[in-house]
Amino acid sequence: MKRKSEYFQGCLIGGAIGDALGWPVEFMRYSQIKGKYGKEGIHDLVISSSGKAEITDDTQMTIFTAEGILRADSVLNNQQICDEALSVYYSYQRWLITQGYTKVKEYEHIYDGWLLNKVELNARRAPGNTCLSALSSKKQGSINNPINNSKGCGGIMRVAPVGLYYEKEKAFVMGAEFAAITHGHPSGYLSAGAFAFLIASLIEGNEIELAINETIAELINYDNHKECSDILVKALELAKSNVSDEEAISELGEGWVGEEALGISVYFSLKYSNDFEKGLIASVNHDGDSDSTGSITRNILGAYLGLGKIPMKWMESVELKDVLLRLANELLNKSSN
Ligand SMILES: [Mg+2]
Structure with a gap:
């Protein structure tokens, strides 16, 4: 059965909670996290x-x-032609302005919309x-025209909405294309395509292990998939074994690059597929990029478990809850899923 409203909301709110939980420890080693927050690590949102x-x-x-x-x-609904990657590129140009960059003349016509004024x-x-x-270079990267050789996790960590809006094969293509706007290495954009496909497969109603296997089957159709597909296979094996999370993470990496962020998040999603809270805490308490692995893991589990499984106290305290719920509802209303 297709997963609808609650799961769209769960995906975006879950990701935000994972991001918020991981943020205070993003640049800390696991030993430092334990030193500051106790032997179980950080386990509750830090309120600013x-x-x-x-x-x-x-x-x-x-x-x-x-x-x-x-x-x-x-635009497409008005029967007009629209380049979807260009539309997302313009959105990222608006994001760039929110980060303190100066508006540029060529893009004057795109600096509008309700998000720009959100504090x-x-x-x-x-x-x-x-x-x-990449964005301040004013060059729009694509799979066919990469603008760098980066495979940082900045491509994958932002594409959950792609899996909510598009059906899964298209979600893979568009997730990869939107990541390639800024990340030109195949593992930088294929990890994003795989993540978007996985979200779409969960929204379609699949169980998590099946969705991961389907994702691997789709991924291997693409050139240069090996880093991403190998790590997904390894994440599946580790999640089903009885090694500790610490050992598993040491095999998967730290999550700063796309394929590692994907592997770590898939590992935690499968291992803790019935427990949002426990899995979330585990997914940020490690040496690596805690807010990104927290956010990707919770996008996945939010889409799988739904908003109802997310502790209310966390949902109420995370920033921009209303914006995320509004976008989740709009994506649901417009999506072909
Ligand atoms: Mg971050």
Whole structure:
């Protein structure tokens, strides 16, 4: 049975909560996290002076991906031709402005919309250098015309809405294309395509292990898939074995690059597929890129388990909850899923 409203909302809200939980420890080693938050590591959202738990660039860019898709949808609905990747590129140019960059003349016509004035989106929370430099170069990367050789996780961490809006094969193509706007290495964009496909497969109603296997089967049709497909196979094996999370993560990496972020998130999603809270805590307490692995893992589990399985106290305290719910509902109303 297809997963509808609750799961669209769960995907975006879940990702934001994962991002917010991981943010205070993003650049800390596991030993430092335990030193500061106790032997179980960080296990609750840190509330900032604004009264909310802060999201970071992962969720901010996810919001702009959703905006780009929805803007393209309304153009297409008016029977006009629309380049969907260009629409998302323009959305990322708006995101760039929120990060303190100056508006440029060529893009004057695109600086509009309801997101630009949101205070929470105008906060800089360690935005990825590749995203900043690629977008400020004013060159739009694509799979066929890569603009760099980066495979940082900045491509994958922002494409969950792609899997909500498009059916799965198209979600793979578009997820990869939207990531390639800034990340030119195959593992930078194929990890994003695989992630979007996985979300779409869950929305279609599949169980998580089947969805992962389907994702691998789709991924291997693409050139240069090996880094991504190998790590997914390894993540599946590790999740089903009885090694500790710490050992598993040491085999999968730290999550700073696309394929590692995908592998780590898939590992935690499968291992903790029935327990949002436990899995979330595990997914940010490690040496690596905690907010990105937290956010990708929770996008996956939110799409699988739905909003109802997310602790209410976390949903209420995460920044931009209302924006995320609105976008989830719009994606549902417009999607072909
Ligand atoms: Mg971040």
